[in-house]
Amino acid sequence: MARCSLYRYQCSQYGPESTLKKKKKKTGGAGYLASFLIKTLLSRGYTVHATLRNLGDSTKVGLLKGLPGGETNLKLFEADIYRADEFVPAIHGCQVVLHLATPLLHSHQSSKYKNTSEAAVDGVRSIVDACIRSGTVKKLIYTATVMAAAPLSHEDVTSFKDSMDETCWTPSNFPTPYHHVDLFAKYTQSKIAAEKEVLSYNGRGIQVVSLVCGLVGGCETLQSVISESVGLxxxxxxxxxxxxxxLRFLEELLSKVPLVHIQDVTAAHVFCIENSDINGRFLCANHYLKSIKIASYYQQHSPLITIPQEFIEDSMRETKWGSRKLEEAGFEYKYDYKMILSGSLECAKKLCNLLN
Structure with a gap:
């Protein structure tokens, strides 16, 4: 099987202390999606290179090395986005590189970058250049976010297009109705800039795939804490x-909330690895719901759940999901929105004692 390099840049959990998880964590190769991808790739016989910011973190190293095949087919490297050359050894000898996420909190330890957007874009450049120079890497798969694909009109950023598809890009002057989630807005800006940068390399000595993922949910996780996406x-x-x-920030930005199951996101990455002709930008979500429908589903399917009115708002928008590009390429989603929502609730019950 091919050799893959997979890494996730540092990304602190954000927001004040909350009901579900009060302790801030940093995520790397041991993050929610990254760890699940590593487990899946190992199970399929791949040799995997993965990075962590700190190889001295025995919890994260133990989590990954404890996966089936981890001792023999997984090699861990220490790397940091603010020292992008550290990723070169992890890329060496690989055929496919999976680049997940971007820094959420800006590190002021280095004066090289003034914000996370600069760090994310420079990181993309360094990684793509290292892929091309390696002589072995044929494809780079970038895990993007739907936050960079808002169906807002660029002429009037207060109005929405009729549908959301791969042609949508979030305008640079998008509105931010929730001012105390300014960190979310900065994260969106950095993801827009990084995705546009990575796609500009497609066909220039390397194939590039951008998987623009919706809000990821489901009950499967290798972590002992709830992921931020499931928390939302x-x-x-x-x-x-x-x-x-x-969650409402997402809805205000995207008209509705695109959802996708962790198993389907993982399968989509594998699909892009194993299909040599796949390249370009693909939205990765199979449900597009209002937050009021999410609340309604939970209240209808569990007698223990009562949601206060302050958590139920109708956006009154009817923008439609207009993307079938990934499915037209041959990918098949296996989990519907009921499985995503019920699985996320089960995860919260198990890890956070929610409703117990």
Whole structure:
């Protein structure tokens, strides 16, 4: 099987202390999606290179090395986005590189970059250049976010297009109705800039795929803490105002909330690895819901759930999901929105004692 390099840049959890998880964590190769991808790739016989910011973190190293095949087919490297040349050894000898996420909190330890957007874009350049120079890497898969694909009109950023698809790009002057989630807005700006940068390399000595992922949910996780994306999905049930306003930020930005199951996101990455003709930009989500529908589903399917009215708002928008590009390329989603929502709730019950 091919050799893959997979890494996730540092990304602190954000927001004040909340109902579900009060302790801030930093995520790397041991993050929610990254760890699940590593497990899947190892199970399929791949040799995987993965990076962590600190190889002295025995919890994260133990999590990854403890995966089936981890001792033999997983090699860990220490790397930091603010020292992008550190990723070169992890890329060496690989055929495919999976580049997940971007820095959320700006590190002021280095004066090289003034913000996370500069760091993310320079990181993309360094990584793509290292891929091309390696002589072995054929494809780079960038895990993007739907936050960079808002169906807002560029002429009038207060109005929405009729549908959301791969042609949508979030305008640089997008509105931010929730001012205390300014960090979310800065994260969006950095993801827009990084995705545009990485796509500009497609066909220039390397194939580039951008998987623009929706809000990821489901009950499967290798972590002992709830992921931020699952926290947003169950925020109405948890009565978590901070995360609920982040959910509403997504809805205000995207008209509705695109959802995708962790298993489907993982399968989409593998699909892009194993299909040599796949390149370009693909939205990766199979449901597009209003937050009011998410609340309604939970209240209808669990007698224990009562959601206060302050967590139920109707955007009154009817923008449609207009993307089938990934499916037209041959990919098949296996998990519907009921599985995503119920799985996320089960995860919150298990890890956060929600409703217990």
């Amino acid at each position: 999905i169950v925020s109405q049930v948890a009565r978590d105002k901070n995360r609920y306003e982040m």
